[in-house]
Amino acid sequence: MTASSTSATSSSSMVLYDVAFAQPYEKNTCAPNPWKARYALNFKGVAYSTQWVQTPEIEKVRSGLGVPPCRKFADGSDFYTLPILTDSNTNSAIGDSFDIANYLEKNFPNAGAGDLFPSLQLDYVPPGGESLVPLSERNDDVHADYARFNNNVDMAFSLHAQLMAHGMSWDPAWEDAIKAEFLRRAGLKSWDDLGLYGEAREKTKASLRDALRDLAAMFHRDTAGPFLLGSQPSYGDIIVGGWLRMLSKTLPDSEWEEFQAWHDGAFGRLHAALQQRFGDVK
Numbered sequence: 404m405t406a407s408s409t410s411a412t413s414s415s416s417m418v419l420y421d422v423a424f425a426q427p428y429e430k431n432t433c434a435p436n437p438w439k440a441r442y443a444l445n446f447k448g449v450a451y452s453t454q455w456v457q458t459p460e461i462e463k464v465r466s467g468l469g470v471p472p473c474r475k476f477a478d479g480s481d482f483y484t485l486p487i488l489t490d491s492n493t494n495s496a497i498g499d500s501f502d503i504a505n506y507l508e509k510n511f512p513n514a515g516a517g518d519l520f521p522s523l524q525l526d527y528v529p530p531g532g533e534s535l536v537p538l539s540e541r542n543d544d545v546h547a548d549y550a551r552f553n554n555n556v557d558m559a560f561s562l563h564a565q566l567m568a569h570g571m572s573w574d575p576a577w578e579d580a581i582k583a584e585f586l587r588r589a590g591l592k593s594w595d596d597l598g599l600y601g602e603a604r605e606k607t608k609a610s611l612r613d614a615l616r617d618l619a620a621m622f623h624r625d626t627a628g629p630f631l632l633g634s635q636p637s638y639g640d641i642i643v644g645g646w647l648r649m650l651s652k653t654l655p656d657s658e659w660e661e662f663q664a665w666h667d668g669a670f671g672r673l674h675a676a677l678q679q680r681f682g683d684v685k
Contacts, residue, residue, distance in 0.1 A: 417451035419444060420464065420487040424652075425572040428455045429684040433571075433652035435560070435645035437486040439500040442641040444488075445681035447507045448515030451488075453685060457574070458581045461485055470498035476588070500645070501553055504638050505545060516680075519638040523631055525552035527618045529559035546638075553642050559618065560646040563611040569598035570653030608658070612665050618643070619666030622673060629672035636680065640673060647674040 421428075421437040432438070432455075444451050456464050462483035465472065472481040488503045489496045493510070497503050508519045525548050573581050582594050591597060599607055627633030630640045647670055651659055663671025 415450040415452045416492040417444070417449065417488060417490045418454050419451050420454045420456055420468075420485050420489075422461070422485050423455035423457050423574060423577075426574055429453075431572060431652060432684060433649045434485065435557075435649045436484065436500040437645075438648045439641050439645040440486040440488060440503045441684065442644055442677060442681045443500075443504045443507050443519060443638065445683055445685075446516045446519060446636065446638075446641070447511045449507065449511055451685060456485060457577045459577065459584060465498065468496050468498075470496050473499045473502075501550060504641070516636055519641075520546045520549055521632060521635065521637050523548070523637060523639050524621075524624075525549060525631075525639055527552060527621060528555050529562070529614050529618075549638055549642070552639060556618065556642050556646065559614045560611075560649075563607055563614070565597065565599050566604070566607055566611065566658075567649055567653040569594070570655070615670070616666060619669040622669040623667065629669075629676040636677070640677060641681075643670070644673060644677040647677070 419437070419440055421432055421441070422434040424431040424433060441453075465483045465485075465487060468487060468489065470487050472483050474482040474484055476482050484498075486500055486503065487496060487498045488506070490506075495506065497506050504519055512518070568585070585597065586592065586594065589597060621631055622629065625631070625633035628635075630636045650662060651674060654662060663674065
């Protein structure tokens with residue numbers, strides 16, 4: 404594996420495998436699902452280190468750790484993704500951000516900021532979401548309401564991912580191979596074809612703003628703070644926060660400033676609070 408790592412402590416039993424973007428990796432890391440895992444780890448205050456993995460090596464790394472793929476491409480083929488969390492204390496390797504959160508809650512129920520999964524009204528469905536089929540289907544008995552919320556939030560942002568795709572930056576040593584892989588997945592020939600420009604971009608931004616309207620309203624139910632439960636953070640906030648990190652690093656600066664002000668600043672406040680409290684890259 405060609406990767407670089409930074410360690411929280413020399414004795415950390417847990418390792419978070421995350422996608423390497425441009426160097427410095429710690430500054431530019433922005434894949435949504437690894438960020439959900441990082442936020443959850445920092446929420447619980449447990450020691451871990453980060454292992455950076457280049458996109459073309461994710462399949463090899465995941466297979467080498469014995470972690471099967473948990474997602475599919477639209478054509479039904481396996482989609483090898485990160486994060487992975489390994490824990491040498493329990494000989495565990497968990498390959499899905501939601502499963503990582505469940506693992507942390509089970510093994511560290513009272514650690515850090517407390518309960519990741521407090522009782523919460525999670526009734527968001529993106530416009531048109533009732534008729535869409537997710538790329539990966541979860542049938543969770545534990546925290547099923549959070550699992551549905553995770554699917555729905557992912558759907559809302561994924562449908563507008565073209566706003567973010569062209570803004571991703573990579574390590575120059577790997578850039579050509581990574582771009583070739585993204586173009587292969589998209590069935591395109593040029594990196595510029597992944598971008599959105601002019602009127603098409605404005606329409607997609609407006610669509611995202613409208614899709615997030617009901618989600619933003621959930622953050623206004625409790626005025627005590629920036630989280631869904633006011634001053635109490637939860638995994639519901641983290642689900643949204645993973646995508647906010649992605650937007651913060653891939654949108655042009657002017658668009659990111661604009662986004663943070665949407666819906667009375669709900670997402671700008673959430674992102675700032677999550678980054679301040681749980682945003683350390685270890």
